Every structure is written in structure tokens, then in C-alpha cells.
Amino acid sequence: MNKIVECRMLTKVFDNQAKALDQVNLDIEENRIYGLLGRNGAGKTTLLKLITGQLFPTTGNVSLFGKRPHENEALLGNICFVKENAFYLKSFRDLKVKDVLKMAEAVYPSWDCSFAEQLAVCFRLDVNKKTKSLSKGMLSAAAIIIGLACRAPLTIFDEAYLGLDAVLRQQFYNTLLQDYTENPRTIIFSTHLIEECKGLMDRVVILEEGEILLHEDMDKINEKSFYVAGRRELVEQHLKGKCILHTEEMGRLVRMAIFDSLSDIEQNAMRLDGIEIQPMPLQKLFITLTAGNGGGENEQNAAAV
Amino acid sequence: MSKMQLQFRIYMQSLKLPLKVIMAVYLANIIISMAINAVVLKNHDFFSTMGYNTALILLNFILGLLVAIPVVNFNMFNLFLGFGMTRKRYYINMSVFNLLVCFALTLLMTFVYFTLSFMLRSGSKILYVMGFASVDHRLGTIFLFALVCFSVFLVIASLNSLICSVFHSKGGWYGLSALLVALSIPVLFIRQIYDFVVWGGAAALIGTALLAASLGASYLAWRFVSGLEIHT
Amino acid sequence: MLLSGDSTKPIYVQIAEGIEDEILKGNILEDEQVLSTNQFAQVYNINPATAGKGINMLTEEGILFKKRGLGMFVAKGALKYLKEKRRRKFFEDYVLKTLEEGHKLDFSSEEIIEMIRGWGGKNE
Numbered sequence: 161m162n163k164i165v166e167c168r169m170l171t172k173v174f175d176n177q178a179k180a181l182d183q184v185n186l187d188i189e190e191n192r193i194y195g196l197l198g199r200n201g202a203g204k205t206t207l208l209k210l211i212t213g214q215l216f217p218t219t220g221n222v223s224l225f226g227k228r229p230h231e232n233e234a235l236l237g238n239i240c241f242v243k244e245n246a247f248y249l250k251s252f253r254d255l256k257v258k259d260v261l262k263m264a265e266a267v268y269p270s271w272d273c274s275f276a277e278q279l280a281v282c283f284r285l286d287v288n289k290k291t292k293s294l295s296k297g298m299l300s301a302a303a304i305i306i307g308l309a310c311r312a313p314l315t316i317f318d319e320a321y322l323g324l325d326a327v328l329r330q331q332f333y334n335t336l337l338q339d340y341t342e343n344p345r346t347i348i349f350s351t352h353l354i355e356e357c358k359g360l361m362d363r364v365v366i367l368e369e370g371e372i373l374l375h376e377d378m379d380k381i382n383e384k385s386f387y388v389a390g391r392r393e394l395v396e397q398h399l400k401g402k403c404i405l406h407t408e409e410m411g412r413l414v415r416m417a418i419f420d421s422l423s424d425i426e427q428n429a430m431r432l433d434g435i436e437i438q439p440m441p442l443q444k445l446f447i448t449l450t451a452g453n454g455g456g457e458n459e460q461n462a463a464a465v
Numbered sequence: 466m467s468k469m470q471l472q473f474r475i476y477m478q479s480l481k482l483p484l485k486v487i488m489a490v491y492l493a494n495i496i497i498s499m500a501i502n503a504v505v506l507k508n509h510d511f512f513s514t515m516g517y518n519t520a521l522i523l524l525n526f527i528l529g530l531l532v533a534i535p536v537v538n539f540n541m542f543n544l545f546l547g548f549g550m551t552r553k554r555y556y557i558n559m560s561v562f563n564l565l566v567c568f569a570l571t572l573l574m575t576f577v578y579f580t581l582s583f584m585l586r587s588g589s590k591i592l593y594v595m596g597f598a599s600v601d602h603r604l605g606t607i608f609l610f611a612l613v614c615f616s617v618f619l620v621i622a623s624l625n626s627l628i629c630s631v632f633h634s635k636g637g638w639y640g641l642s643a644l645l646v647a648l649s650i651p652v653l654f655i656r657q658i659y660d661f662v663v664w665g666g667a668a669a670l671i672g673t674a675l676l677a678a679s680l681g682a683s684y685l686a687w688r689f690v691s692g693l694e695i696h697t
Numbered sequence: 698m699l700l701s702g703d704s705t706k707p708i709y710v711q712i713a714e715g716i717e718d719e720i721l722k723g724n725i726l727e728d729e730q731v732l733s734t735n736q737f738a739q740v741y742n743i744n745p746a747t748a749g750k751g752i753n754m755l756t757e758e759g760i761l762f763k764k765r766g767l768g769m770f771v772a773k774g775a776l777k778y779l780k781e782k783r784r785r786k787f788f789e790d791y792v793l794k795t796l797e798e799g800h801k802l803d804f805s806s807e808e809i810i811e812m813i814r815g816w817g818g819k820n821e
Binding site: 209232236253255266 | 468470479541551553694695
Binding site: 387389390391408410411412413415434436437438441 | 698699701702719722724725729730732736740
């Protein structure tokens with residue numbers, strides 16, 4: 161698999177404050193959809209801005225398609241960064257939406273004009289409206305249309321759904337997936353709505369306090385995250401040596417969140433001992449990995465995985 | 466549509482508002498001065514006084530515009546950089562716009578000044594603008610006037626760009642300090658500037674010195690712009 | 698006990714059945730306290746009213762009872778009652794289903810019975 165983005169020991173410090181990113185090593189492979197998850201302030205947007213050359217790394221380096229992204233115009237037409245706050249589109253002021261779309265056509269070589277028009281109808285965006293009069297949701301819709309229609313080999317959506325209602329969000333996900341199957345490209349999807357977007361993600365990167373906590377295929381994660389409940393001594397005996405993220409005690413009973421593979425044999429043996437096993441949704445895994453309660457221990461566990 | 470056209474279109478869009486404000490101030494100024502001349506002073510030399518006032522107010526208008534333009538330009542930085550543009554291209558486009566604006570304003574200023582001075586030839590007043598007396602109409606003087614105008618405008622625009630670039634890359638306090646330093650120059654050298662205005666003397670020398678100063682300021686601005694990041 | 702978001706069963710039924718299962722497995726003994734409505738709500742991230750509904754189902758059946766000021770406890774005889782109740786449903790829920798699936802796969806009833814006989818227990 162071709163690597164599109166390579167980050168090596170990437171560190172970013174803002175004004176002598178704490179490190180926003182700390183020695184991050186990350187490879188993004190071609191034609192996959194990445195889910196970038198992390199709490200507020202975990203460094204998601206900083207990482208994305210470093211990748212797109214909007215910020216300069218303090219130390220370490222980024223390469224995009226094998227080259228340095230900063231000040232490389234040919235490269236910048238191949239990436240599209242849809243930011244979390246589409247408010248910046250209001251700077252176009254009196255320009256109509258269709259003018260903005262025309263401008264995007266000038267920027268992105270792979271722009272698809274008819275697809276953009278089709279999307280505008282789809283998202284109920286009036287292309288004759290002036291950008292300064294657009295509502296929050298419509299601004300997001302305009303930004304998303306640019307992100308989809310540009311078909312850039314690397315497209316980044318950083319919480320692009322802000323202000324969109326549930327129907328439009330679903331429409332966005334569906335259109336994205338459909339267009340992705342027809343025109344494969346690399347997509348990085350940063351989101352807080354994990355459950356909503358988990359169907360899109362092919363690979364998941366979880367950031368916490370400027371470090372990568374987890375970088376794994378979605379399928380592998382699904383095969384590894386479980387809730388296990390049953391009698392304490394039995395559960396402990398079966399899960400010896402497994403990576404336990406969280407334990408909840410209820411009298412004689414415990415419920416454990418684990419992040420480790422369980423073979424069918426192990427699962428059957430546990431079921432026969434009256435232990436219940438259930439897959440843990442990605443959102444729960446994310447919360448147990450990054451939440452404050454016993455965070456230090458969790459991080460170590462996850463790092464050991 | 467090229468990226469230069471793209472930037473120019475957005476630039477003109479965002480220039481609309483400051484242009485409106487400055488125009489409004491300018492018009493109000495002219496109307497007030499006209500009213501004072503006509504009603505209060507009951508000036509017998511109405512047209513020459515009007516011309517005198519108009520030229521000075523026009524100069525203020527141009528200065529206002531020169532201050533507004535780099536500010537507008539820098540406010541667009543985030544948008545452009547997020548739109549597949551490099552810092553270098555952004556800076557080059559911005560410099561071209563600055564040059565064009567200064568050139569256009571110089572033409573305007575020269576045209577207005579010399580039309581007025583021809584009108585005032587018979588009047589009792591002598592109009593001094595940028596150190597040039599309105600009684601001199603030789604072609605060489607017109608050229609020198611244009612040169613001085615252009616260099617003064619350019620130095621204002623580039624200093625202002627420099628201040629904006631400091632403001633955006635180093636933050637508000639550094640920007641404010643840069644602004645104060647820039648403002649202190651005319652205050653410290655007020656006497657020399659006065660002499661320069663009155664005597665009109667070494668126009669070519671001053672013009673060249675100002676052009677060199679704006680080149681220096683532009684280079685410094687580029688140093689700041691090339692390291693500019695988007696934080697919002 | 699675990700709740701499943703994908704199940705067609707409503708959450709409160711899952712809670713009631715979950716508690717029943719734990720009693721049957723001997724993980725909660727008679728006269729012992731079960732989690733309160735609020736604890737359920739907290740641990741499983743569900744609405745307290747939903748948890749309350751599940752617990753009420755069991756109180757109405759007399760499996761749980763309320764000690765004023767203390768909380769919910771497992772009633773005496775609950776285990777026996779539950780076993781009887783589940784035994785009644787055992788044929789429908791498990792035996793019939795096993796036979797159905799077995800016949801689909803062309804196992805005869807005798808073969809299935811042999812299979813059950815042949816399985817010596819979990820330690821094998």
C-alpha cells in the first residue's frame with residue numbers, strides 16, 4: 161500500500177506551552193478512510209494543519225506524496241482541508257455560492273463541476289445566495305460540497321458537519337461513501353460523533369494529549385474490544401494476561417472492558433462458565449481509553465497492545 | 466480563473482466596506498468645507514479655496530485607503546492558505562496589488578493636483594501639496610511630483626504591510642509596538658518633513674530613499690509572512 | 698450482565714432477564730440486595746425510569762421486594778420460582794429451536810439426542 165502521508169517524530173509546541181503534539185509517527189495509506197478521534201485539545205486539528213502545511217512543525221517532519229507540503233503549490237492542489245468552522249467562508253462576503261464553487265474549480269485540478277451542482281441540489285444549498293447571508297448549517301454544507309466535489313487525492317474533513325441536521329449528516333456520509341467507491345481517494349475524517357461515523361471508517365487513529373494512543377484497522381478493533389461480565393473470580397481467571405481497560409464492580413459480579421483478542425475457544429470456555437461476552441462499540445472503547453478515570457493505567461495498557 | 470484573479474476578486478469584495486467608509490468621510494469633509502466657505506466665510510475666492518481643500522482631503526482619502534488595504538489583505542490570509550495557495554504566491558499577489566493601487570492613486574493624485582493648479586493659476590492662493598507649489602507646471606515637475614507621490618504611497622503601504630505581518634505572526638502586542646514605532650517616525654522628524662513639504666527641494670533624492678525604505682519594509686514583511694501559521 | 702443495543706428486546710426486558718439470569722446462576726443469592734435503579738442507570742448509561750421499569754416487572758412477579766430505605770432485595774423462594782418459570786419455557790425456547798435447526802441440517806431427532814448424550818460436560 162502506498163503511503164500518502166508520513167509523519168516522523170512530529171512535535172509542535174505553541175508559544176512555550178505544553179506540547180500540542182509530541183513525537184508523533186503516523187503513516188496514512190492510499191485510498192483508505194481514516195477516522196481521527198480524540199478529545200478536545202488532543203491535537204487533532206494541529207496534526208491536520210501540520211499535514212496540510214498550514215503550521216510549521218517545531219521538530220520532526222511531514223511528507224506528503226513524498227514531498228514537504230509547505231510552500232509546495234503543486235501539492236496543495238491535491239489536498240483539500242475542510243475545517244471544523246466553515247465560518248471562514250463568510251469572508252467571501254458578497255460573492256455568491258456559485259462564484260465560490262467556481263473559485264474552487266480554479267484551485268483543484270480534479271474538480272467535478274456537475275457533481276458540485278448535483279450536491280448543491282442534494283444539500284438544498286441555494287447557489288445564488290451570497291456567502292455572508294448563509295446560515296451555519298448552509299456554510300457547513302458549502303464547505304462539504306467543496307470537500308466532496310474537489311475529489312482531491314487527500315481530502316480532510318475536520319468536524320465538517322457542524323450545524324448540519326441529522327438528515328443532512330446522513331446524506332453527507334452516504335454521498336461520501338458512494339463517491340469514494342466510484343473515485344477512491346484518501347480521506348481523513350476527524351469527528352466527535354463516533355457512533356454516527358463508525359461505518360465510514362476503515363482505519364482508526366486515536367490521539368490523546370498529543371500522542372497516538374491507538375492506530376488500528378477498524379475490523380481489528382471490532383475483533384478486540386469486548387465487554388465481559390460475570391462472577392469476579394471466574395472473569396479474572398479467564399482474562400489473566402489480557403489487556404483490561406476498565407473494571408466495574410457490582411457486588412459479586414464484575415463488568416470489564418477489555419481490548420484484546422479472544423479466540424472462539426476462549427469465548428466458548430467463558431460462556432460455559434456463565435460469563436457473558438459482548439462486543440464493545442467504538443465510542444465506548446474511545447471513552448474508556450481517553451476518559452480521566454484511571455487514565456494513566458489505561459494509556460499504559462493501550463500502549464502495551 | 467487563475468489564482469491571481471481569484472485573490473483579486475476576493476480582495477475587491479472585502480475592500481468594498483472600507484472603501485465605502487472612507488468615501489463617506491471624504492464626501493462629508495468636502496460638503497462641510499464647502500458649507501463653511503459659502504456660508505460662514507463668505508469667501509470671494511470660493512473656487513480656489515475649494516480646490517485647495519479638495520486636494521488636501523483627497524490626500525487624506527488616499528492615506529486612509531493605503532492603511533485599509535494591507536489590513537484587508539492580511540485578513541484574507543487564512544482563507545487563501547486554506548484554499549490551496551502558498552505563502553509565497555499570496556505575498557507576491559499582495560505586493561502586485563499594493564503596487565497597482567499605489568500606481569492608480571498616484572495617477573489620480575497627479576491628475577487632480579495639476580487640474581487644480583491650472584484652475585488656481587489666476588487665484589491669489591498658492592497650493593502646496595507634497596512640497597510642490599501649484600504655480601509650477603513644467604513636465605519635469607509633474608514627473609517628480611508623481612515620483613514623490615508614488616514613493617510616499619508605496620512606503621506607507623509597505624510599512625503598513627509590515628505592521629500587519631508582525632501583527633499576524635507575533636500577536637497583538639508586537640503589532641501595536643510596530644505601529645507605534647512606525648507612527649513615531651513622522652512625529653520625530655516632523656521638522657524635516659515640514660521643510661521637505663515647504664521647500665519641495667530634493668524630490669528625486671527623497672523619492673529614491675522612500676522607494677529603498679519600502680523595499681526594505683517589503684523584505685521584512687516577507688520574512689514574517691513566510692513563517693506565518695494559521696491558528697484559527 | 699450486559700445489555701445489548703442491537704437486540705430487539707426492549708432495554709427494561711433485558712434488565713429484568715439479566716437479573717433473573719444472575720439469580721439463576723447463583724451470582725445473586727436470596728435475601729441479597731440488587732443494584733438500585735440509579736446504580737443501573739449509572740453503570741449501563743440508561744434512563745433511571747427504564748431501569749425502574751425492569752425492576753418493577755420483577756417486583757410484580759414477587760422475585761424482588763423492597764425494603765423501605767434500604768433498596769431492592771431478592772425474595773425468598775425466588776430461585777425456585779424462577780427455575781419453574783424458565784423450565785416451562787425451556788421446551789419452546791431451546792428444545793424446539795434445536796430441533797428446528799437440526800432438521801434443517803438433516804439431523805434426525807435421534808442423532809440430536811445422541812449428540813446431547815455424547816457431550817460429557819464442559820470439562821471435556
